[in-house]
Amino acid sequence: MTRNADSPARILVIDDEKCLRFSFERFLAAEGYDVSTAAEFDEAVSLLRQGEYDLVFSDIVLGGRTGLEVLRSLREYDQSTPVVMITGFPNVDTAAEAVRLGAYDYISKPVVKKDLLQVARSALKYKQAIDREANTRTNLAAIFESVKDGLLSVDASGCVTDFNQAASRLCGWSKDDRGEKIDALSMPCAGTCRDLLTRTLEEGKSMELKRMECEHLERAGQVVSLSTSPLQNKEGDVFGAVMVVRDETRLDDLERSLNKRQSFHRMIATSSKMQQVFGLIETLAQVPSTVLILGESGTGKELVAEALHLSGPRKNRPLVKVNCAALSDTLLESELFGHVKGSFTGAVKDHVGRFQKADGGTIFLDEIGDISPRMQLRLLRVLQEKEVERIGDSTPVKVDVRIVAATNQDLEEKVRSGEFRQDLYYRLKVITLALPPLRERKEDIPPMVDHFIQRYNEVLGRNLQGVDQEVMRAMQAYDWPGNVRQLEHAIEHILIHCTEPLASLAHVPEEILQGEQAVGKYCADSEEQEQQQILAALDKTDWNKAKAARLLGIDRKTLYRKIEKFGLVEPFAQV
Numbered sequence: 001m002t003r004n005a006d007s008p009a010r011i012l013v014i015d016d017e018k019c020l021r022f023s024f025e026r027f028l029a030a031e032g033y034d035v036s037t038a039a040e041f042d043e044a045v046s047l048l049r050q051g052e053y054d055l056v057f058s059d060i061v062l063g064g065r066t067g068l069e070v071l072r073s074l075r076e077y078d079q080s081t082p083v084v085m086i087t088g089f090p091n092v093d094t095a096a097e098a099v100r101l102g103a104y105d106y107i108s109k110p111v112v113k114k115d116l117l118q119v120a121r122s123a124l125k126y127k128q129a130i131d132r133e134a135n136t137r138t139n140l141a142a143i144f145e146s147v148k149d150g151l152l153s154v155d156a157s158g159c160v161t162d163f164n165q166a167a168s169r170l171c172g173w174s175k176d177d178r179g180e181k182i183d184a185l186s187m188p189c190a191g192t193c194r195d196l197l198t199r200t201l202e203e204g205k206s207m208e209l210k211r212m213e214c215e216h217l218e219r220a221g222q223v224v225s226l227s228t229s230p231l232q233n234k235e236g237d238v239f240g241a242v243m244v245v246r247d248e249t250r251l252d253d254l255e256r257s258l259n260k261r262q263s264f265h266r267m268i269a270t271s272s273k274m275q276q277v278f279g280l281i282e283t284l285a286q287v288p289s290t291v292l293i294l295g296e297s298g299t300g301k302e303l304v305a306e307a308l309h310l311s312g313p314r315k316n317r318p319l320v321k322v323n324c325a326a327l328s329d330t331l332l333e334s335e336l337f338g339h340v341k342g343s344f345t346g347a348v349k350d351h352v353g354r355f356q357k358a359d360g361g362t363i364f365l366d367e368i369g370d371i372s373p374r375m376q377l378r379l380l381r382v383l384q385e386k387e388v389e390r391i392g393d394s395t396p397v398k399v400d401v402r403i404v405a406a407t408n409q410d411l412e413e414k415v416r417s418g419e420f421r422q423d424l425y426y427r428l429k430v431i432t433l434a435l436p437p438l439r440e441r442k443e444d445i446p447p448m449v450d451h452f453i454q455r456y457n458e459v460l461g462r463n464l465q466g467v468d469q470e471v472m473r474a475m476q477a478y479d480w481p482g483n484v485r486q487l488e489h490a491i492e493h494i495l496i497h498c499t500e501p502l503a504s505l506a507h508v509p510e511e512i513l514q515g516e517q518a519v520g521k522y523c524a525d526s527e528e529q530e531q532q533q534i535l536a537a538l539d540k541t542d543w544n545k546a547k548a549a550r551l552l553g554i555d556r557k558t559l560y561r562k563i564e565k566f567g568l569v570e571p572f573a574q575v
């Protein structure tokens, strides 16, 4: 029978004296209690079995039976309902005995109304407290079982006192393990949790272990976080410990796949175009063929070369990078092939070339479109013969080097115009890998912004939390002629100019706000066009070379080299 919490307390009065039953009923009912009466044992037992009582008054002598028998019968199925014995003078000892056996109290005849009501109130209060405790316990047990985390408790001696279903599922414990010492249990895992619990008991301190693979035999790859706390009494004595086992396997898997998609080596990108690039890099890394990386300046060609090297079997051998546009022809030749002492003025000692330094590994020839016809021929020989000749020494040296080249120029056009050797072009473009410009993969901008903020926070010792929505909108609207390099510079600019936690438009470089599209995308098809683009950028920026390089989206060093190559002079300096 379900009882409303507001319904009056139900009291059963058991006595064979009619007038006592009558006066008890009257006194108690007047107080608002719901009172029933029984004159003898069988009737009492039957009423008790039918209904839920909050309190029982029972005469200690009931014809041939006793109040003790009523108590015993009730306790077979109900531990909490208080029973108060009613006793005449000669039976006081029996009543006291009844209290020892589990009766709540006794009252002596003749019963005074005041005493009756007082004992009723106190017994009902006691019953309420017991019910509350039982409810709490039931709720706790329900919570204990319903939480997804595994919970386990041990006593002071390390014996398992309890664990929930999640703990059985995660750790493989069974009913039989209750009461066993945790360090004697055979566990299907590395047993890290057991060690942590034991230490918690010994040291009386809470402990935590984040994300560890627990080497569970039946749940391969299971990753859990553990936290333990000592159970202490008011005096601070440890009387046990609890452990929470959180299953992080799914999170770990998710993160792993997310990471895989968000970054590849040092590259950040979520766009499908870049996912394809990542996949292609993985495939190409396994073959020794020459790869030509194409893409506008700042798209990440150098990072692709790095990823190609690091994803393949040569990863433990050197990756040697050469920016062909940053060196003069003679210097480039000596850098690539090496020289012997005295082979030219200034060759004061032997020099090992970068091809030899890269032996067994990879050489990355950046800005390959810029090399002179003489260098083109020398390079062709290396590609054909797989050997190099040092300047001043005609003995060829065998090299085992994978060649990865990159350019932001239209090599095909250069071949047509006779600026680039066709045979070398065909040797280089065995496999081409084209990197899309940033404007064609704008979904990569938010993760890159986060990445660069994190990087420059570290470099500059700052704590920028991010950029506001307007900044992100402006960044998404902009076309980024300088691609990722320009985005990176923009974030560096923001970090330098912003001291607030969140960057706003006021901190964003002007060219992005004005949607300036620089001087046309920097991807020159001919030297003449290239020269014009560079001049336009220099003009626009009053010959501020850092700004011009940013506008062109090329490296500052490359710009200096180009200025030198084309013999460009600042108009003001000419006067």
Ligand SMILES: Nc1ncnc2c1ncn2[C@@H]1O[C@H](COP(=O)(O)OP(=O)(O)OP(=O)(O)O)[C@@H](O)[C@H]1O
Binding pocket: 266, 267, 268, 269, 295, 296, 297, 298, 299, 300, 301, 302, 303, 304, 366, 406, 407, 408, 448, 451, 484, 485, 488, 553, 554, 555
């Ligand atoms: N996907 C990316 N994730 C993170 N950083 C990137 C990414 N792509 C490029 N960068 C960064 O942008 C800058 C330019 O990249 P990188 O030098 O590889 O470009 P590039 O195409 O070789 O340029 P250039 O043609 O001028 O030599 C570097 O600082 C690089 O770390």
